[in-house]
Amino acid sequence: MSILILAEHDGKHIKQSTRQAVTAASAWQLPVHLLVVGAQSGVIAQQAAEVTGVTKVLHADAAQFEHPLAEDVSALLTQLGRDYTVILSAHTAFSKSVLPRVAAVLDVAMVSDVISITAPATYVRPIYAGNVLSTVESSDAIQVVTIRATSFAVPANGNSAEVVTVAAPAASGLSRWIKEDKNVSDRPELSSARVVVSGGRSLGERFDELLEPLAHKFGGALGATRACVDAGFAPNDIQVGQTGTIVAPELYFAIGISGAMQHLAGMKDSKIIVAINHDADAPIFQHADYGLVANLFDVVPELTAALNN
Numbered sequence: 001m002s003i004l005i006l007a008e009h010d011g012k013h014i015k016q017s018t019r020q021a022v023t024a025a026s027a028w029q030l031p032v033h034l035l036v037v038g039a040q041s042g043v044i045a046q047q048a049a050e051v052t053g054v055t056k057v058l059h060a061d062a063a064q065f066e067h068p069l070a071e072d073v074s075a076l077l078t079q080l081g082r083d084y085t086v087i088l089s090a091h092t093a094f095s096k097s098v099l100p101r102v103a104a105v106l107d108v109a110m111v112s113d114v115i116s117i118t119a120p121a122t123y124v125r126p127i128y129a130g131n132v133l134s135t136v137e138s139s140d141a142i143q144v145v146t147i148r149a150t151s152f153a154v155p156a157n158g159n160s161a162e163v164v165t166v167a168a169p170a171a172s173g174l175s176r177w178i179k180e181d182k183n184v185s186d187r188p189e190l191s192s193a194r195v196v197v198s199g200g201r202s203l204g205e206r207f208d209e210l211l212e213p214l215a216h217k218f219g220g221a222l223g224a225t226r227a228c229v230d231a232g233f234a235p236n237d238i239q240v241g242q243t244g245t246i247v248a249p250e251l252y253f254a255i256g257i258s259g260a261m262q263h264l265a266g267m268k269d270s271k272i273i274v275a276i277n278h279d280a281d282a283p284i285f286q287h288a289d290y291g292l293v294a295n296l297f298d299v300v301p302e303l304t305a306a307l308n309n
Contacts, residue, residue, distance in 0.1 A: 002031040002055075004081055006073070006089040006098065009036070009044045014051070016192040017090035017149035022053045024147040025088055027117040031055040034161075035080065037073055037168070039066035049161040057163045064171035067180070068094075071172040074101035079169060081106060081142065085120075091146035091246075099144055108140035115151040129242050129265040149191065150248035150269060182237065187221050190238055195220030196249045198240055198267070200256035201227040202296070207234055210300045211255065217307045223247065225263050241266035256296045259284030276300065 003025045008015045018034070025032045033056045034048045045059040058080065064072050081087045081102055089095035091113045103110035115133075116124035122137045123145065190196065195218040199211050207228065215222050224234035226241055240247055242265040252270035257263060259275075259282055267273070268287055275288035276296050285291040292299060 001085045002033055003028055003086040003088055004058075004077075004084040005032060005034050006077060006087070006095060007034045007036045007044075007048055008090065008092060008094055009038065009041070009047075011038070011041075011044075014044060014047045015090075016154055016189075017092060018048075019051055019154050020149040020152040021088055021090045021147055022051055023152040023155050024114070024117060025086070026053055028086060028119040030085065033058055033084070035060065035077065035166075037062075037065040037068055037076065039063055041065070045163050049163050050157045050159050051161075052155045052157065052159045054159055054161045057161055058166045059163055060166050060168045062168040062171075065168065067177040069172075069175050069177065070094075070097040070101060071174045072168070074098045074105070075169045075172060076166075077102050078105045080166065081144075084142065086143040086145065088143075088145050088147065090149045092149075095146050099146060103144040106142055106144070108142050108144055109138055110144040110146075111136060111138055112146045114145055114147045117145075117147075126265070129261045130268065131261070148246055150246055187215065188219070190221045190223060190240070190245050191247060193221035193247070194249055195251045195253075196223045196240070196247050196267070196270070197221070197253040198223030198225070198255065198257060199228060199234070200225045200254075200258065201231050201233065202256040203228065204231075204233060206297070210297070213304045214253070214300060214307075217304060218251070220249070220251075223252075223267075225257055225260070227260075254284050254288065255300060257284050258282045259287065 005021050007018045034054050035058045036045045037060045048057045111123050114123040114125050127134045197215040223240040228234045229236045229239045241263045246266050248269040250271045252273045254275045273288045275284045275291045280293045
């Protein structure tokens with residue numbers, strides 16, 4: 001009996017959310033195996049082996065995994081998963097396309113976005129945009145689970161797990177990789193940043209002009225509301241909220257953000273929340289540790305300038 005975690009990486013490094021999934025897996029007190037898929041990904045497998053709590057790394061190195069597709073990864077995970085008690089991953093866009101396929105083929109239920117685990121099969125997960133916590137129990141022989149990474153600590157390195165090569169099934173051919181367009185930035189990844197500076201639609205075309213210098217001062221990431229993204233003022237990969245990225249940084253700036261339920265669901269677990277809004281009755285102030293009622297077009301440049309000094 002052991003746990004299989006689907007690892008995610010960017011081609012160079014294991015993602016922090018995968019490390020947090022290893023912490024979540026400790027609830028079962030069973031051996032933890034990490035599945036790394038990729039092409040020419042030996043370095044990634046070695047990184048995975050160093051994560052404290054991992055007892056074995058399964059490494060699938062194949063051409064079709066240069067750009068992993070859900071059909072190919074789920075076929076491998078299903079093949080391996082029949083020998084495990086738990087199949088686990090962080091609740092990310094990638095895992096949300098892979099694990100439901102695995103659960104369907106294995107004919108078991110899937111429990112998603114878990115924030116607390118009581119082994120062997122009881123979970124707490126948020127519903128209604130995080131306003132209600134639901135406790136669920138699964139009676140299936142194989143537990144298929146995704147966890148909200150921000151609810152679990154990041155384990156240290158210093159381990160030396162065994163790395164085992166596993167054969168991958170032939171590419172399915174059901175889908176193919178065409179291209180990827182993404183913004184290249186020297187800022188930290190949104191989901192793992194210690195500081196996040198987020199803005200709302202009221203920033204308009206001045207979104208980058210006002211927020212980038214402030215985020216740069218803190219070495220933080222930029223975030224945005226769904227309304228801001230829908231209006232075209234910010235790219236959708238920095239959307240924070242129920243339908244975007246869930247974050248829980250040490251410091252979260254909510255600038256020009258009213259505090260809609262959809263957005264709060266993605267950031268209310270932040271350690272310290274600083275809100276700046278001209279509307280003293282904005283719901284965001286009910287969740288903020290520090291609030292400033294002011295014109296953001298005046299205050300944000302002043303704050304950035306003060307940090308320069």
